[in-house]
Amino acid sequence: MLDTQVVVSPAPHIKDVITTEKAMKMVMLALLPATLFSVIAFGFKALGLIVCSMVFAVATEYTIQKALKKPVTIHDGSAALTGLLLALTVTPELPWWMIAVGAVVSIGLGKHIFGGLGYNMFNPALIGRAFLLASWPVAMTTWSWPSKSLGWAGSQMDAVSGATALNLDKMGMLQSLNLDLPYFNLLIGNISGSLGETSAILLLVGGLYLIITKVIDWRIPVSFIGTVFVLALVFQKDPIYQVLAGGIFLGAFFMATDWVTSPVTKKGRIYFGIGCGVITMLIRLFGGYPEGVCYSILIMNAVTPLLDRMTLPKRFGEVKARA
Amino acid sequence: MRAKTFQGGVHLHYHKEATASKPIVEMPEPKQVILPVQQHIGAPAEVCVQVGDEVKIGDVVAKAKGFVSASVHASIAGKVTAVGPAPHPGGRNIMAVTIENDGSGATAYAAVKGLDALSADELKQMMQDIGLVGMGGAGFPTHVKYFPPEGKKIETVILNGAECEPYLTCDHRLMVEEPEKVILGLQAMMKAAGTDDGYIGIEVNKPDAIEILTKAAASDPRIKVVPLEVKYPQGEEKMLINAITGKVIPSGGLPVDVGIVVNNIATAVTLAEAILEGKPLISRIVTVTGAVKNPQNLRVRLGTSVNELVDYCQGFTGTPGRIVLGGPMTGPAQYRLDLPVTKTTSGVLVQDRGQIKLLESSPCVRCARCVDVCPYNLMPCMLGSAIEAGDLTQAENLGIMDCRECGSCTFVCPACRPIVQTIKYAKSKIAAQKRKNS
Numbered sequence: 187m188l189d190t191q192v193v194v195s196p197a198p199h200i201k202d203v204i205t206t207e208k209a210m211k212m213v214m215l216a217l218l219p220a221t222l223f224s225v226i227a228f229g230f231k232a233l234g235l236i237v238c239s240m241v242f243a244v245a246t247e248y249t250i251q252k253a254l255k256k257p258v259t260i261h262d263g264s265a266a267l268t269g270l271l272l273a274l275t276v277t278p279e280l281p282w283w284m285i286a287v288g289a290v291v292s293i294g295l296g297k298h299i300f301g302g303l304g305y306n307m308f309n310p311a312l313i314g315r316a317f318l319l320a321s322w323p324v325a326m327t328t329w330s331w332p333s334k335s336l337g338w339a340g341s342q343m344d345a346v347s348g349a350t351a352l353n354l355d356k357m358g359m360l361q362s363l364n365l366d367l368p369y370f371n372l373l374i375g376n377i378s379g380s381l382g383e384t385s386a387i388l389l390l391v392g393g394l395y396l397i398i399t400k401v402i403d404w405r406i407p408v409s410f411i412g413t414v415f416v417l418a419l420v421f422q423k424d425p426i427y428q429v430l431a432g433g434i435f436l437g438a439f440f441m442a443t444d445w446v447t448s449p450v451t452k453k454g455r456i457y458f459g460i461g462c463g464v465i466t467m468l469i470r471l472f473g474g475y476p477e478g479v480c481y482s483i484l485i486m487n488a489v490t491p492l493l494d495r496m497t498l499p500k501r502f503g504e505v506k507a508r509a
Numbered sequence: 510m511r512a513k514t515f516q517g518g519v520h521l522h523y524h525k526e527a528t529a530s531k532p533i534v535e536m537p538e539p540k541q542v543i544l545p546v547q548q549h550i551g552a553p554a555e556v557c558v559q560v561g562d563e564v565k566i567g568d569v570v571a572k573a574k575g576f577v578s579a580s581v582h583a584s585i586a587g588k589v590t591a592v593g594p595a596p597h598p599g600g601r602n603i604m605a606v607t608i609e610n611d612g613s614g615a616t617a618y619a620a621v622k623g624l625d626a627l628s629a630d631e632l633k634q635m636m637q638d639i640g641l642v643g644m645g646g647a648g649f650p651t652h653v654k655y656f657p658p659e660g661k662k663i664e665t666v667i668l669n670g671a672e673c674e675p676y677l678t679c680d681h682r683l684m685v686e687e688p689e690k691v692i693l694g695l696q697a698m699m700k701a702a703g704t705d706d707g708y709i710g711i712e713v714n715k716p717d718a719i720e721i722l723t724k725a726a727a728s729d730p731r732i733k734v735v736p737l738e739v740k741y742p743q744g745e746e747k748m749l750i751n752a753i754t755g756k757v758i759p760s761g762g763l764p765v766d767v768g769i770v771v772n773n774i775a776t777a778v779t780l781a782e783a784i785l786e787g788k789p790l791i792s793r794i795v796t797v798t799g800a801v802k803n804p805q806n807l808r809v810r811l812g813t814s815v816n817e818l819v820d821y822c823q824g825f826t827g828t829p830g831r832i833v834l835g836g837p838m839t840g841p842a843q844y845r846l847d848l849p850v851t852k853t854t855s856g857v858l859v860q861d862r863g864q865i866k867l868l869e870s871s872p873c874v875r876c877a878r879c880v881d882v883c884p885y886n887l888m889p890c891m892l893g894s895a896i897e898a899g900d901l902t903q904a905e906n907l908g909i910m911d912c913r914e915c916g917s918c919t920f921v922c923p924a925c926r927p928i929v930q931t932i933k934y935a936k937s938k939i940a941a942q943k944r945k946n947s
Contacts, residue, residue, distance in 0.1 A: 192831055193865055194844045196930045198916035199837040199858075200521065200675065201866070206874055206923045262871070304872030304924070403877070450877035450890055494891075501908045502516075502747065502885040503760040 206303075209401050209445075210263030214270060216392030216401075217440065221274065223388050224381040227332035228278035232381050236273040238282045242289035243269030250298045264303050268292050271311035274382025274436060275480065276318065279328045287321075288314040308487045309444050312480050319480075329353070331378040338368055351377045351431035355423075356476040372430035383436040386429075393439030402443040405455040406462075410438040413463025421471055434466070437479035447487040453497035454490070461486045512713045514738035515748040517884040519917045521675050521741050521838075523714060527804040528678040528796050533686055535808045536821055538610055541590075542812025544570055544581050545597050545605040548851040549648040551577035554640075556606055562589045565617035567789050570606040573637065579650045579852075580640040584791040584810040587611040598834045598841060598848050605849070608812070618787040624697055627784065632701040639789035640852070641780060645669060645680075645744065645773035646835055648853040651780075654770045655701045663702035664768035667753060668695050668777055670711040670718060671737055671744030674836025677856045679794035680774040682806045684711065684718035687778055688725035690785075694777025695732060697784055702770055707732040709774075710753050714739045741838060742915040746771050748884050760911050775855075795854055800826045800861035809850050816846040818857055830862035838916045868925035879918035879928060885911050889918035893928045896935040901942070904935050912936065 204212075224232045247265035251258045260266075269289050276285060295317070296310030297303065319326045329350050336343045342363045346354055351367060354360050360367060371377055375385025382389075396402040414434055418425035428434075442448060442462050449458050462482045469478025547553040554571035564570060564583040571581040583606075591607035621627075627635070636652035643649045657663055668691065672680045684691055691709070699707045709726070711719050713736045726732040735753050737743050747758050749771060756767040764771055775793060782788045791811055795818060798804040802823035809818060815834070819825065833840040834848070835855050879889035887908055895903040912932050919929040 188829070188832075188844070188846050190828055192829055192842075192844055193867070194842045195831070196927070196933070197833070197837070197839045197841065198920050198929070199831060199833050199840070199842060199860065200920065201868065201925070202519075202921045202923075204878075204921070204923050205925065206871060206876075209876070209923050259871070302872070304874045400878070403881070445874045445876040448875075450875050450880050450888065452880070455877075498888065498907075499886045501760060501887060501911050502751075503757045503762065503911070504886075504908070505759045505761075 204401070206264070207262045210267050212399060212401050213396065213440065214263065214267055216395045217270060217274065217382065219388040219391055220382045220385055220436070221270065223375055223385045224274065224278070227335075227375060227384065228330070228381065232278050234282055235276065235278065235280060235285050235381065236270060239273035239285045239289045240266050240269035242286045243272070243293050246290045246293040247298070250294060256302070259303065262303065265293055268297070268310045271440060272314045275311065275315045275380050275433065277326060277329055278381055279330050280318075280325055284318060284322055284325060288318045291317045304446055306446055308484055309441055309447050312441060312484050315480050316484060329378045332376060335371070335376040338371060339365055350379050350476065352470070352476040355427065355431065356470070369426055369430065372427065377431070380433060380436075383433040386435045389435035389439055393435070396439065396443075402439070403452075403455055405452060406442045406448060406459040407438040409456045409459025410434070410442055410462045413460045414467055417463065417467040421467070423471070428467075428470070432477050433479040437462070437483055441479070442483050442486070447490060449490050449493045449497065451494055451497040451499060453499070454493040457493050457497065458486050458490065461489065512736045512738040513752040514740055514743065515751045515884055517882050517886070517917070518740040518742060518748070519882050519920055520739070521920070523675045523739070525676060525678050525681070525714070528798050528806055529681060531682070531805045533682050533794055533806045533808050536810075536813070536818070538585050538614070538810060539813040539817055540610050541607060542584050542610075542810055543595050543605045543607050543814070543849040544584065544812040545595065545603045545849060545851060546571040546581060547597070547599070547603050548581065548811075548853065549579040549642040549650055551575070551579070551650055553604065554578055554581050556592055556604065558589050558592070558606060560589050560592055563587070564589060564608060565615040566791060567616055567618035570608070573640070577650055577653055579642045580638070581606070582640055582789040582791050583608055583617075584812050585610045586613045586615040596845060596848055598843065598851060598854065600841070618789060620785065621787045624693065624700065624784050627697075627700070629701050629703055632697055635783055636701070636780065639779070639783045641776060641783075641790055642852050643773055644775035644779065644793060644852055644855070646839065646853050646855060651772060651776055654765070654772070657765045661765050662768055663765065663770050664704055665706040665708065665754065665770070666695060666698045666702050666704060667749060667769060667771045668707070668709040668774055669744050669746075669749055669771055670709050670715070670722070670774045671749060672715070673712060673741045673744040674838055674840075674855075676798050676858050677796045677836050679796045679806055679855050681715050681718055683774050683778050683794060684715070685721055688721045690778045690781035691722060691774055692725050692729065692732065693784065694779070694781035696729065697780050698770070698772060698777065699731065705731045708735055708753050709733070710735045710737050710749055712737045712739045712743055741917060742884060742913075745884070745913055745915055747913065760908065790852060793850070793852065793854065795850055796856040797822045798856065799859040800829060800864070801859050802826055811852060812849045814846070815843070815848045815850065815857055818850065819846060819859070825859060826861065828862040829859050830865035831860040833858040833860070838920070839914065870926045871924045873926060874924055876923055878921040878923065882917040882921050884915065884917065885913065887912055889928045889932070893926055893931050896931045901935055901939055905939060909935060909939065
């Protein structure tokens with residue numbers, strides 16, 4: 187007879203190493219290069235915004251869960267990640283209290299109003315960003331360039347310094363001023379933009395890390411970026427410029443791939459990525475905003491349940507019901 | 510030759526090294542065996558001895574009741590000391606025959622004529638007579654598979670040497686040590702099925718078994734040894750058939766629907782021993798591994814207490830935290846050790862207390878890892894949510910009955926949700942509803 191107590195649980199008795207908590211930390215790790223770069227490029231105001239956003243996000247989650255007498259789950263890292271992602275989508279010139287409001291909205295209206303992690307329909311960080319853009323459109327679109335990054339503009343420095351790379355394209359300034367923004371600057375992030383969206387190469391490194399470790403699936407980023415590229419060609423835009431300038435990499439690797447709000451079927455993920463790409467380009471080309479990544483993902487989030495239902499895979503050995 | 514495989518599945522840490530190279534050791538006859546009448550799927554066998562009866566090794570102590578059932582034979586010689594409910598690895602007490610060993614080792618069986626002299630019908634009868642069941646874990650009575658329903662024909666027999674459950678090495682050792690018996694068993698099965706098409710599927714993490722069996726099968730061109738990719742659940746019937754033949758068993762169907770019968774390595778060896786020595790199913794190989802001092806592969810008489818197996822392996826290394834009969838992906842955890850080894854006990858896995866993390870489950874985060882690994886293309890996350898919401902109709906629409914409970918979804922779930930457990934529960938509910946309605 188056993189002289190000690192043993193665990194009796196149903197099989198399986200072994201477990202993979204990736205947990206929700208660990209995955210959140212891996213995503214944050216993947217964002218670390220781009221985050222550090224934002225601090226280097228934009229200085230300590232960037233760091234302030236990031237810390238402020240994360241603190242308010244976590245504090246909001248804690249307060250709501252305490253108030254609703256639910257178990258506090260801030261240790262799972264999802265609120266901190268939402269805070270980080272929100273900060274990475276705003277301009278370095280944003281006042282700190284605005285990002286704090288954004289963080290509260292992200293967690294409150296983006297997540298807990300639906301029931302918390304796993305139940306939210308929309309990407310919480312993007313809900314926060316959309317809220318900020320609607321509430322303080324001027325503050326949200328006051329841009330600055332990293333110091334010494336405007337060398338390529340020569341004497342036209344002042345003319346372009348208040349715009350993002352996408353703005354310049356949208357307003358036709360590059361053509362009218364006869365300027366050429368080097369791809370290299372776009373690639374490494376020597377440009378204006380939201381905190382974490384500027385360095386395509388660092389975002390790519392983080393994204394590839396997540397794909398290799400199977401935290402995210404390749405289907406969404408590939409179909410998203412691919413669609414933007416193809417549509418740029420179709421509409422005779424510079425496809426490389428369209429992909430590198432703006433929030434495509436941050437959105438495609440880190441926002442659209444959010445587990446909770448993207449489709450669970452493989453086919454659904456492809457359609458989701460294509461949808462994001464199409465809406466992004468529609469907004470960029472025909473909409474009032476220079477950038478469309480945020481809204482494209484939010485709109486596709488809303489379509490996700492439908493995509494899941496429409497793309498249920500054929501089961502192994504499934505036989506069509508005989509009519 | 511490239512290793513064949515199926516879509517989906519998971520790569521596990523196999524932990525087979527502790528016992529993979531250890532030869533099978535014959536465990537001494539136990540003083541007492543407890544033989545449950547239910548060691549298979551189907552109707553329980555009917556006890557046909559009484560307390561006080563003297564039995565020899567191989568005597569029938571419980572007779573198969575009906576077609577889908579299997580007889581139970583005395584695994585030691587001696588006196589029947591009890592007939593009544595006894596602890597069973599399934600969790601409940603089940604009718605069992607207890608035999609006290611008299612040490613005589615007297616046998617009730619004798620060698621029969623060889624395979625050449627046996628007809629297909631005689632072979633099928635033999636499967637039934639020796640109480641043969643699938644020894645990989647399911648325990649389906651073997652002979653039943655060889656009586657295909659009207660209009661169906663067996664074209665292929667596949668031996669399952671994948672052994673895709675981590676830790677287990679009992680089939681591996683049989684393939685390496687007794688290749689002639691594996692081949693003979695397969696030949697007998699092919700003869701019983703009336704087919705000239707035989708395969709042995711083996712995962713490539715057992716190169717020695719592949720080599721030895723390829724050599725052993727060289728004289729019989731009808732038998733093909735197929736290397737399989739190392740991936741769980743490679744040994745699951747539908748996946749094995751798909752990997753080897755490319756055929757897809759229709760949902761809700763059986764292997765025979767595509768003209769195939771699958772049997773386990775140990776089942777084939779047991780049949781071979783019946784042909785060579787007349788011996789019924791009275792012993793099996795059990796891999797005792799994990800947190801025991803001397804992990805090994807033991808040849809054990811059925812009905813031996815798991816306690817004795819652990820003792821024979823010199824006990825636990827530390828404090829046991831969980832004891833599993835079979836492999837870690839599908840084997841049931843036990844809370845006691847005075848359980849008999851049955852026809853389907855492929856292993857005794859001891860997990861150390863320190864190894865065990867009690868996981869708290871959190872809401873589904875829709876990561877879709879379960880969707881990516883499910884070999885049957887099901888949506889485990891959706892099934893889990895539907896069942897939790899009490900919507901069994903939706904679960905059925907999502908194909909819950911196609912789930913073979915391999916546990917891959919639950920293994921990968923980052924929210925530690927008990928998906929496969931929920932599915933098992935719902936399947937039994939749905940089956941009960943169907944019985945009630947019919």
